[in-house]
Amino acid sequence: MAKSKVITKKQQKKQQQGGSLRRKETAQDQSYTVPQLIEQAHNLLAQQHFEQAIRKLDHALALEPENREARELAGIAECEEGDVEKGRAHLQQLISQPAAESTQPPASASPYLYLAQTALSPQEALQHYESALQVLQRRLESMTSGATAAATGNEGMSGIAQEQGEEETEQEVRKECVMALVAMVEIWMSDLCFEPDAPTQCNTLISRALHISPDDPDALLTLASIRMSESNPREAAEIVVRVADAVLRVAERLEMKADELEKVQAQLQAQVDADADFTLDESETTDLELPPMQTRYLVTRLLLEHSDFVRALKMVDTIRGEDDEDVEGCYLEGWGWYCRGKALEDGVASAETETGDEGTVRVEECYMEALGSLMECQSLHAQQSHPDEGILAHVNELVAELEGKGVKVDVGDDDDDEGEDGEGDVEMS
The missing domain is CATH 1.25.40 (Serine Threonine Protein Phosphatase 5, Tetratricopeptide repeat)
Known part of the structure; x- marks a missing residue:
């Protein structure tokens, strides 16, 4: 019994310390602006400190209830922390509330993607994935038009695309589109597999994915799964081999580059030791990735x-x-x-x-x-x-x-x- 009392006292002390720390943190938050609170929340989310991020965002929303970025981050943080219902409420409010400019959608696809992943029915999930795709495809169009404008010297048109490009590349946006379409195919192949139009939906969706990124391995592997479901194992095997050979070629090139880089670094060290001018051409390292x-x-x-x-x-x-x-x-x-x-x-x-x-x-x-x-x-x-x-x-x-x-x-x-x-x-x- 004595041991139990000691543990209880320790627990009480820990709770009191935690409460004191939260009160101190809350008092500090009073001096921060909303942009500062949001920036701190971004950093905490990156470190997976969801509870602390939620407190920052709750304070930001208390100051600015209509702040869309704070609302989105709060929804994501709540979902990641485990309170899916509360997180969905934030995200639902975000996509339903009118934006500052007419019917402008959320700046990112994340609210729709989180709502799709936590959807209560396959139909709801498909709806949210489609909404996410609309946001992502608009971003792609903006990036493409921005690149064209930059090439023609029209910097006014390319400003937004350049700003977005600092945060996310075109290839990354294409990958997000593909993953959303693949998720939709998986819903049709599982929850909705007995629907009469399931085969048509699967082929339509994977065609969209391959149009966006023809060599994407996840899209191709999904196509292979569709062909297997259609009792076409030969074509499925050909697709899988195509993907495998592409990946293995990258692995081989990466191994060769690693060997070359090691030799170049050895040469560099030798030149440095000899007090000679020698620089490493960074282009030789390439950005191949498995x-x-x-x-x-x-x-x-x-x-x-x-x-x-x-x-x-x-x-x-x-x-x-x-x-x-x-x-x-x-x-x-x-x-x-x-x-x-x-x-x-x-x-x-x-x-x-x-x-x-x-x-x-x-x-x-x-x-x-x-x-x-x-x-x-x-x-x-x-x-x-x-x-x-x-x-x-x-x-x-x-x-x-x-x-x-x-x-x-x-x-x-x-x-x-x-x-x-x-x-x-x-x-x-």
Whole structure:
């Protein structure tokens, strides 16, 4: 009982300190202007300090209830903090209240996107996504007209576009459009899949996405999913391979650039040491970028689904190279090697067709690689308390199956224990 009282007193003291801190913060806020409060809220949101940001924005709205930026940020902050109902109320008020200039919509698509993601029905979500697209497409048109005006010397027309361009590039806006359209397709393929016009809607929406960004990987992968739903696996596989090859080309070029940059930096250091003039051409580094991890997970899974194991494992290499402790990447590596070995064992694939950069592989080698990756995945899953129990259940199932086949992995304390062929850490009984 004594211990319980001590804890209670500590908790009370902590609550009192928190209350005192909030009162102090509130008193400080009284001296700030609304623009200052909004700027502070932006910084707090960027750091995911949602509760503090909400307090700043509540004070800003108390001073200026019609401030649209403060209202939008408050809605977003409340949604992120977990009070979706309150956040939606802010955003609904924002899109329903008249703007300063006639029927001008919100300056950003964020209110519509958040309302779509928290919608109470698929129809409501589709409506908000369409509204978001209208805002984004107007922004694209403004950027395009701004670029044209700049080229012709008409700076008056390009002023707004230039100002927006400082915050967001045209490519980023195109990506937002694509993601909204992809989300709409997913609604038609899931919640509304039994509607008679679902196939037509899916094809129309993905055509819009590809018109905006023809080579966008997420749009192309969605098109592949549509083709699979239409029982057209051949075209779906071709699309997935197209995306995979594009990503792998970027990965190869990035690796080459990294090697070149390392050589140039070594030359630079040598020149500096020799007191000579030498400068690094920044254009040589380029701005190539791989798609997000989630996109590469999906590409890998689709490649495995289409039995393209060599490409799938190359895609996994881009994930593991970026983060060698990524649980899902490690799982996909193990699953990929298992599927490759299983196809060879069942005669679905031959050793000749399953030839990659490492040469012809055997069933035993595939299973050894698989077990090593899957056991590593078990370890990483436990260390990180990873929330996806489905991955762990599948990994445990595969490990049990491989061990039942007599596959073994010897984990040595150091790499010096490996055999001459470099596979001293694995064996198959």
